[in-house]
Amino acid sequence: MPHHSTPPSCADLETIAAIAFADIPEELRRYAADVIIRVEDFPDDDVEREMDLESSFDLLGLYRGTAMDIQAFGGAPSDVDMIFLYRRPILDYWCETGEDLSSVVKHVLIHEIGHHFGLSDDDMERIEDEA
Numbered sequence: 001m002p003h004h005s006t007p008p009s010c011a012d013l014e015t016i017a018a019i020a021f022a023d024i025p026e027e028l029r030r031y032a033a034d035v036i037i038r039v040e041d042f043p044d045d046d047v048e049r050e051m052d053l054e055s056s057f058d059l060l061g062l063y064r065g066t067a068m069d070i071q072a073f074g075g076a077p078s079d080v081d082m083i084f085l086y087r088r089p090i091l092d093y094w095c096e097t098g099e100d101l102s103s104v105v106k107h108v109l110i111h112e113i114g115h116h117f118g119l120s121d122d123d124m125e126r127i128e129d130e131a
Contacts, residue, residue: 010039013087013105020106024113025130032113035065036082043086057089061108063115083112 008016017037021029042056053059065081085108094101107128114124 013039063112
């Protein structure tokens with residue numbers, strides 16, 4: 001990851017996300033090839049209301065679309081599958097924890113892709129440990 005003298009932009013975070021996505025274990029990545037990753041500064045007002053957020057900093061990422069476990073039982077996709085990464089909350093978390101930014105982004109991606117496949121938190125933790 002390049003050194004930044006200013007906070008990484010949305011474009012910077014998209015680059016970091018693409019690199020992090022390529023580093024996710026193949027068992028998960030190959031099934032998420034069609035999921036679009038989009039970076040925005042914050043969740044929009046609708047998401048904040050829907051998720052009942054106290055603050056726009058409370059959400060690092062969000063999967064939008066029809067989860068694979070629902071599609072497997074005959075549910076039709078309702079929209080394009082997307083993972084939203086929220087730049088400002090991710091950067092805030094990064095600054096608070098001191099964790100590597102690429103690791104934070106990778107964690108959020110694995111978590112959101114896990115939702116796409118209907119995986120449990122234990123499954124996602126195992127995949128993350130293997131990554």
